[in-house]
Amino acid sequence: MTSPSSSSTRPRLADLGVAPGAFARGSENAITDVPGVRVGHATLHGDGLHTGVTAIVPDALTARRRSLPANLSVGNGYGKLVGATQLRELGALETPILLTSTLSVFRVADALLGHVLATPAHAHTTTLNPVVGETNDGFLSDIRRRAVGEEQVVAALEAAASGPVAEGCVGAGAGTVALGYKGGIGTASRVVDVAGTPCTVGALVQTNFSGTLRIAGVPLPAEELLTDDPAEPVGNSCMIVVATDAPVDGRQLGRVANRAVFAMRGVGADYAQGSGDYAIAFSVHDPATGGLAADDELSPLFAATMDAVEEALINSVLTAETTVGREGQTAHAVPIDRVRERLARAGVV
Known part of the structure; x- marks a missing residue:
């Protein structure tokens, strides 16, 4: 069944009283704080499935503006x-970005392609580059069924909205595992001055990787905080999407994307051999409104970017709820009371 987008009632990092650092959080502390960026989810829970798709939709893609500056870090x-x-060769993003389950990625890409080609702006298009990322939710979900397809893609795109973003066990994060706990979707944002202009940078992540959780430098090992065995991810990966309205080009966004991957280490990622760790960065800045920032700015x-990504990664774990898989495998939510206790003991809150 497909469930509507819904946000976890569990606390985010800001709710725990952890300061944002050098830069203020945006109004929603989400990727949707970047003007014209919307997010939607379609989620499948039940009948052996915990999976779905998450759509990041930049409204700056229009009939007049067929691509946005973007880049990729692997x-x-x-x-x-x-x-x-x-994406890397041209430094250009032509479609919304979708995230999903590993074995569903090709069906999702075809559905995204069909959806975009059906719009009036692409009535005569003969080449288009859909962008779809994935992590492996096979620990909790029957991944071989490849259950995510056109119905869920259309639902996520149609549900895409500005404002608060549902996090945790929704969309592409329904069945993921991170740092020994239940992982999922997380988001955060920061307001920053770039070349004399206030700008926003927002991040959205899909977490499914191993390591030892750290918040503000405080270790929170699943082996110590859980009374049950920690969950180990299958496929061991992370997808990061960074959006900004800063005046930067595709080459510079490659440098931004690099920093997004660097941020994984701050939360305790071990960058295991089989981990697919990617960051995509794009800008909605309209070049007609002004020139680009210099590299030294x-x-x-x-x-x-690193602060926003790090907080998004943490939010993905904090907001995720305990989930039981198709054969009884369980990914446990991080115990918030024990997190509060350790952060207070360390003087973080």
Whole structure:
């Protein structure tokens, strides 16, 4: 069955009282704080499935503007990222970005392609580069059924909205595992001055990787905080999407995407051999409104990106709820009371 987008009632990092660092959080503390960026989910829970699709939709893609500056960072290329080579070669994003389950990625890409080609702006298009990323939710979901397809893609795209973003066990994060706990979808944002102009950078992540959770430098090992055995991800990967309205081009966005992958280490990722760790960065800045930032003006944007991604990664774990898989496998939610206790003991909150 397909469930509507719904947000976890569990706390986010900001709710725990952890300060944002050098840059303020955006109004929703989400990727949707970037103007014109919307997010939608379609989720499948039940009948052996915990899976889905998440859509990141930039409204700046129009009939007049057929691509946005974008780029890609490959931390470790053990994955199935459709559209990767052209994204890197041309530094351009032509479609919404969809995230899903590993074995559903090709059906999702075909459905996204069909959806975009059916729009009036693409009535005569003969080449198009859909961008679809994935992580492996096979620990909790019957991944071989390849259950995510056109119905869910259309539902996620039609549900895409601005404002608060549902996190945790929704969309592409329904069946994922991270750092020994239940993982999922997380998001965050920062407001930063770039070349004398206030800008926003937002991140959305799909977490399914191993390591030892850290929040503000405080270790929170699943082996110690859980009374049950930690969950180990299958496929061991992470997808990161960074959006900004900063005046940057495709080449510079490659540098932004690199910083997004770097941020995984701050939350305790071990970058295992089989981990597919990718970051896609794009900008909605309209070049008609002004020139580009110089490279030596980008350091604040880099720092804000790492802060936003790190918080999004943490939010994906904090908001995720305990989930029982198709054969009884269980990914446990991180115990919030024990997290609060350790953060307080360390003087973080």
